[in-house]
Amino acid sequence: MRVNGIRRLLVVNTLVGLSGILSIDDLLAFLAQQMAGLARISSGQQVHEKHLRK
Template sequence: MRIGDICTVQTVHCKRDVTVQDAALLMRNHHVGDLVVVEQPNGERVPVGILTDRDIVVSVIALGLDPASLLVGDVMSGELMTANEEDDVYETIDRMRFKGIRRLPVVNSLGGLAGIVCIDDLIEFLAQEMGELSRISASQLEHEKKARH
């Protein structure tokens, strides 16, 4: 299955020049724990970083810094890994596990933001897969009963 099929399409995003305080309010208003930081060079929202609620706590609040005076670009996680929406779910899981990444922006063929996938999305997908596997035994018994009568 493609990662684009299970990612969250309605992705909350902002630009680097937004204050950390405004970014925190955006997270609060949309009930999310992260923002994808984008640039729009050719009309496409291209992911360039990610800002998490943890980034704000560890890099701003814990140090006693003023979130109204810092920009998202100053504290965002910069080394950004993305997945193409055509990438295989299991390969994406392997990449996230290898890098220790909990959230991953998903991009379209032009490099524009298509969504975001997080651990919760993957757990839900895998739980559904496990549910389908659990039905194999019941299905096998039904086929066996029909074949013997």
Template structure:
């Protein structure tokens, strides 16, 4: 199952020059805790970093720094970890676990942003799959009972 089939394709994003106030407004408006920071390259949005609500609090607010003096590019996390949309669900989970990240941008073959996957999204997906799997045994028993009656 390629992760591109399950990722959220409605990604809220910012550029490196997006002010922290604008970033916070975007998070509030769209009810998200993170923004993918992108560079526009040849008509596509290429992810270069992430900014989370926690980044804003830890890097600026907790230090009593003037919020208006910073941009998303200045506080985004270091090295961005992303995953190809063709990667499998298990591969994506392993990548997220190895890097200790809760959200991961999903990119296409051209490096452009196509979506985002979060731990919560993966938990929902796995819960659905486990629920479907749990229904196998009773159905098998019912099928066997019908076949044996004949």
């Protein structure tokens, strides 16, 4: 995608009809949300482990 400058992909259903368009920006926003969730889990686990060590 980067080499050819493609920023959007068509999403088709099983009948080969257009279901939507996925953009790089959509994908990056989704990944950012997922990473933020993982960061919250990780920081919560660190707090939990500190309490267990006391």
